[in-house]
Amino acid sequence: MSLLNIENISAGYGEIQVLFGISLHVKEGEIVSIIGANGAGKSTLLKTVSGLIKPSSGRVEFAGKPIHELPPDEIVEQALIHVPEGRRLFSQMTVYENLEMGAYSKHAEVGFAKNLGDVHALFPRLKEREKQLAGTLSGGEQQMVAIGRGIMAQPRILMLDEPSLGLAPVLKKDIFAAIKKIAETYGTTIVLVEQDVVNSLAISDRAYVMEQGQIVMEGNSEQLMADPHIKTAFLGL
Amino acid sequence: MLGIIEALINGILMGSIYGLTAVGLTLIFGVMKVINFAHGSILMVGMFAAYWFVILTGWNPYFAIPVVVPLLFWFGYYMQSFIIKPIFEAEKDVREPITVIIVTTGIWYVLDNLALMIFGAEFRVAKTSVTGQVFEFYEMYFLLPKVIGAGITMVCGIYLYWFLKHSRMGKAIRATSLDREAASLMGIKQAKIYNVAFGLGSACCGMAACVLIPFYYVYPTVGVPFDIKAFIIVVLGGLGSIPGAILGGIIVGIIENVGAQFMAATWTELLLYGVFLFVLLVKPSGLFGQKHDY
Amino acid sequence: MKMFKQLVVPVVALAMLAGSFGFAQAAPDTVKIGNIIPLSGPSASVGIQGKQAREMAVEEINSAGGIKSLGGAKLELLFADSKGDPTVGVTEAERMINSEKVHLLTGCWNSAVTYPTTQVAERYGIPFIVPVSVRDTITERGFKNVFRIAAKDGWWAKDQFVFLDDMKKEFNVDIKKVAFVYENGDWGVGFAEKWVDLAKERGYEVVLNEPYPSTASDLTPVVIKLKRAKPDVVFMTSNAADAILLTNTMAEMKVNVKAIISSGGGHADPSFLAAAGQNAEYLFDIVEWEADLNRPGLKETNDKYKKLYGHNLNGESVDAYAAMYVIKEALEQAGSNDPEALRKTLSEIQVCGGKVGLLAYDCIDFDESGQNKNASLVIVQTRTKGKEMDRITVWPKNVRRAGYTPVFPQPEK
Structure with missing residues (x-):
């Protein structure tokens, strides 16, 4: 029985359809990657799950309950947390205030102090820069804040949209390591949308491949890493 | 020389009150990215409410504050909730919500004309216990209601600043004005934030109304001259900045008053627009504005 | 003899038939008077008082039988809000003349509005009575259709x-x-x-x-x-x-x-x-007028107005009131609602006493420029x-x- 069940979802922006009948599932405790090139519709998929976009057809079920008609704030309340693409920090607010905003929802209030401690343990630099305006941080630090915000929301599922985008290789490694650590330490289910195939497959259990709004391949990570199509399309081999 | 000092102080006093009327406008714009053309009419509603409160009870006009301010808060809250929100939702993906602007303009016309029909076109002045009282200082005279009004503006400004910086709702409002999608993903309910922001903006009008009634007259289109000034102040001070609105108001008040000592009052309006254009050329986002990409 | 009968009877019958059309047209028409005054904005309260005074005068004139020389034709008042804005005044004048087909115009209280609005009337040849609006130049342009009751500024x-x-x-x-x-x-x-x-x-x-x-x-x-x-x-x-x-x-x-x-x-x-x-x-x-002037009929008229509307008459309302009576006199004397005939009558007319005696002087008499020379x-x-x-x-x-x-x-x- 899956924690997250996406059945035949079609969605888009106004007249433009981006997703064409996507179906996938995520079991509790898994790390699942969704990989694909730019424009495949990965971000649109996450936005549909988190409620920013209403699907034109299909169902999304979380812990057995349908959520595809709920507004974003109610989905957050169920501990399905979306860390959006491009970090989207509140640039004129401090690091601390951004993390505070992560814990805005009622269910996250209880564990505020503990979660804050966890974030600081994971990303010590954020404690140093607590009072700094988020907009003045480096790219890597901003990504840490974005993920930290996600943790503050006490997630049952954490969906991350291209967390390594635009970061130097060293930083990328740190980010992926942090994500793996979150899954291991807290048992959080992770959905990882990425263009960096190697690194994301390395930390995930399973993966789906998206192309032009459809799932074209799925399987466990080892299998996919060895697949020739993947190798040519994404690894340039 | 004394004349100039008197004019300067009067400018600061009246200017802070202008600033108070502009605070609501800047708040609404900062959060919702909507220019509320009904702002002046909301001020007018507040002024009529304060006027009738004073006339019917005969009490000190500042006692109207606990009545008029919450009244206007709910007026704005429900106006947003029932009239503006549906239009807003329909234009959710549109970057510039033009229809919302048109709707607020419609509300402006409806409110003003309703007031004209119900109350008639005459100018009404409420005689209150502070009306006409003057505060003398070295041969310079300052109207007591204006001094009190300026004081109230400062208190409101400080309170709002504190509220936005430190309260949970205040931070949620700030977050929404910075990035509304990201704010939704934090679990912040957009509709509620907009309602509260609109309510707060209207409550500021209510406060300004109570401050104005002791020395100003009320009539159905009284909102118009204040609205025009409020727009100038908001752009001057920076869209979305509350300190900017108050400071912008004070600057406008000073230009009006001190400028008038050197040229005919007719020309001070021109001077005001001149300064406004100059600031826009040099710093388009206004004095305290942020460089936003809306 | 027979031929005479055969010729005369049809001719007379024809003449009577033709003549009957003339009679049909002389049946009571309304005379439309357009009034462009500020009903909102800074001058609204005066504008509204002017409206009330006009309404009171016209009600009196109509219930006394209307314009007798026009077969009892009634006066009909149309109002437009100038908002104190000259451009609105001009647009409204055009509308009143072209769409509403008014026979006369009055207005506009604010000199700035009266000045261009009377120009529209002059262009179309519609007589325009200015009760107040004191800017000199309103009657100094050589216009033939503008008549001002109050004194110049x-x-x-x-x-x-x-x-x-x-x-x-x-x-x-x-x-x-x-x-x-x-x-x-x-x-x-x-x-x-x-x-x-x-x-x-x-x-x-x-x-x-x-x-x-x-x-x-x-x-x-x-x-x-x-x-x-x-x-x-x-x-x-x-x-x-x-x-x-x-x-x-x-x-x-x-x-x-x-x-x-x-x-x-x-x-x-x-x-x-x-x-x-x-x-x-x-x-x-x-x-140009005050309610305590010692003038015949003033007290009664003022009391009636005060009872209806709650305040005394003032300069604008008295002049607007008198303007309606001047219009009545002009219509009676001209025996027609044709604008040119009215214009001519207004330029020659002298209206004294009666309701006009309310003013601080005895007669309204317009000089060649359209200015009432008796205004004081x-x-x-x-x-x-x-x-x-x-x-x-x-x-x-x-x-x-x-x-x-x-x-x-x-x-x-």
């Missing part, structure tokens, strides 16, 4: 200064410095231009010449300037809203002068007196009477209210 300004001369003499007071504070529209500027010349003639020093926008939200800067200038006498021309603001602020800031002379308009508006109250004490205002003015002083403010006629001395001595100079605050 040149006469108003001159009388204000002559009044001051008389007060100086009567109370033995010296006046050296004068200040001019006026709304910056057509009306106020017109007065100010005359004041400057008149002051120069008499050797007064003009310590302040201050135009201001009528819609200003704060007139404190003007009052501060006025106070610093220390004039002996202040001349003012204001609309009701700004009159209220200025008078109250001047009292609050304790501006002490020997006299304030205002120019009607806002200062004559009942809402000004209600709002300014005691702050308006001792103010001198020039108007009075000066009143405002004094507290119980809970209200009273306006007491003080000048010319021969119409001064019996038993009253003007207070000049006014006491210090």
Whole structure:
């Protein structure tokens, strides 16, 4: 029985359809990657799950309950947390205030102090820069804040949209390591949308491949890493 | 020389009150990215409410504050909730919500004309216990209601600043004005934030109304001259900045008053627009504005 | 003989048939009068009073049988709100003439609106009666269709200064410095231009010449300037809203002068007196009419108006009222509602007594420029009477209210 069940979802922006009948599932405790090139519709998929976009057809079920008609704030309340693409920090607010905003929802209030401690343990630099305006941080630090915000929301599922985008290789490694650590330490289910195939497959259990709004391949990570199509399309081999 | 000092102080006093009327406008714009053309009419509603409160009870006009301010808060809250929100939702993906602007303009016309029909076109002045009282200082005279009004503006400004910086709702409002999608993903309910922001903006009008009634007259289109000034102040001070609105108001008040000592009052309006254009050329986002990409 | 009968009868029958069309057209029509006045904005309260006065006059005329020479035709009033805006006035005039097909127009209170709006009437050849609107140039353009009842502003300004001369003499007071504070529209500027010349003639020093926008939200800067200038006498021309603001602020800031002379308009508006109250004490205002004038039929008419609408008649409403009666007379004499015939009649007519006797003079008689040559003015002083403010006629001395001595100079605050 899956924690997250996406059945035949079609969605888009106004007249433009981006997703064409996507179906996938995520079991509790898994790390699942969704990989694909730019424009495949990965971000649109996450936005549909988190409620920013209403699907034109299909169902999304979380812990057995349908959520595809709920507004974003109610989905957050169920501990399905979306860390959006491009970090989207509140640039004129401090690091601390951004993390505070992560814990805005009622269910996250209880564990505020503990979660804050966890974030600081994971990303010590954020404690140093607590009072700094988020907009003045480096790219890597901003990504840490974005993920930290996600943790503050006490997630049952954490969906991350291209967390390594635009970061130097060293930083990328740190980010992926942090994500793996979150899954291991807290048992959080992770959905990882990425263009960096190697690194994301390395930390995930399973993966789906998206192309032009459809799932074209799925399987466990080892299998996919060895697949020739993947190798040519994404690894340039 | 004394004349100039008197004019300067009067400018600061009246200017802070202008600033108070502009605070609501800047708040609404900062959060919702909507220019509320009904702002002046909301001020007018507040002024009529304060006027009738004073006339019917005969009490000190500042006692109207606990009545008029919450009244206007709910007026704005429900106006947003029932009239503006549906239009807003329909234009959710549109970057510039033009229809919302048109709707607020419609509300402006409806409110003003309703007031004209119900109350008639005459100018009404409420005689209150502070009306006409003057505060003398070295041969310079300052109207007591204006001094009190300026004081109230400062208190409101400080309170709002504190509220936005430190309260949970205040931070949620700030977050929404910075990035509304990201704010939704934090679990912040957009509709509620907009309602509260609109309510707060209207409550500021209510406060300004109570401050104005002791020395100003009320009539159905009284909102118009204040609205025009409020727009100038908001752009001057920076869209979305509350300190900017108050400071912008004070600057406008000073230009009006001190400028008038050197040229005919007719020309001070021109001077005001001149300064406004100059600031826009040099710093388009206004004095305290942020460089936003809306 | 037979042929004569055969010829004459059909001819006579034809003539009677043709003639019957003429009779059918003489059946009661309505005469449409378009009125373009401010029903909203700073001059709204005066505009509305003018509307009420016109309605009262027309109701009286219609219930007395309408226009007899037109077979009992009734007068019909159409109103348009000028909003105090000249462009709106012009558009409304076009609409009234072209769509509503009015036979006559009246309006517009604000000189700035009357000036271009009468131009529209002149272009279409529709007679336009101006009850007040004092800007000289309204009747100085060689127009044939514009008729003004009230005095021109040149006469108003001159009388204000002559009044001051008389007060100086009567109370033995010296006046050296004068200040001019006026709304910056057509009306106020017109007065100010005359004041400057008149002051120069008499050797007064003009310590302040201050135009201001009528819609200003704060007139404190003007009052501060006025106070610093220390004039002996202040001349003012204001609309009701700004009159209220200025008078109250001047009292609050304790501006002490020997006299304030205002120019009607806002200062004559009942809402000004209600709002300014005691702050308006001792103010001198020039108007062309006041409710305490000793004129036949005035009291009855004023009482009727007061009963219907809740306040006294004033300059604008009285002139608007008289304008309706002038129109009635012109229609009766012309026996037609054709604009050219009306125009001709208006230029020649002399309307005396009756309802016109309400005015401060006996007859309305328009000269070649369309100006009523008999128009005259009075000066009143405002004094507290119980809970209200009273306006007491003080000048010319021969119409001064019996038993009253003007207070000049006014006491210090």
